[in-house]
């Protein structure tokens with residue numbers, strides 16, 4: 001199986017966690033794509049009744065096409081479960097997310113959800129975090145100053161650009177600065193520093209958050225229990 005087939009495998013497996021009547025957070029990315037397609041099929045074929053809370057415009061568009069009922073995070077009184085992808089997961093189940101620039105809404109939905117389920121192919125499982133560039137969402141005003149401070153601290157920042165060379169804008173019209181760190185020795189200390197920088201809206205460290213991970217391996221999906 002190639003990487004895409006592993007993503008499809010875990011995406012389709014993950015909808016088994018969705019039960020009738022649930023409010024379900026729908027993450028973002030190429031792995032979540034398969035989960036949302038499979039959820040759409042269950043709604044159509046089994047009459048499953050759920051409410052979806054999306055984490056990006058891309059996922060909202062896909063869900064609408066599949067007639068998945070949606071509500072915003074502020075319209076629901078709870079979220080039972082969010083199913084999302086991840087860019088890296090360390091051996092102690094900390095994560096980096098935001099490769100698709102959706103980290104802000106993803107984190108808002110995750111912290112408001114009773115359970116967090118991540119679906120990844122096996123290439124995302126790492127000993128330490130940091131090989132994947134850490135996304136930091138910043139407001140445009142003063143972003144060059146934040147960039148300069150990151151550079152002075154040796155965090156190797158780059159502004160994320162689109163294919164046409166212009167700066168990428170998130171769904172909230174912010175910029176992404178990616179930090180090229182190779183290895184993050186103390187994710188909690190880095191997270192504390194980043195969130196205190198004025199102008200930083202959110203960062204892609206998702207710490208102490210995930211309950212269950214489904215890993216796509218050649219021999220089939222493996223379910224890992226991270227925390228209650």
Ligand SMILES: O=C[C@H](O)[C@H](O)[C@H](O)COP(=O)(O)O
Pocket residue numbers: 027028029030031032084085086087096097098099100101102103106
């Ligand atoms: O902003 C994007 C999200 O955090 C994604 O969940 C993450 O980048 C993983 O995406 P993919 O499943 O496409 O590798």
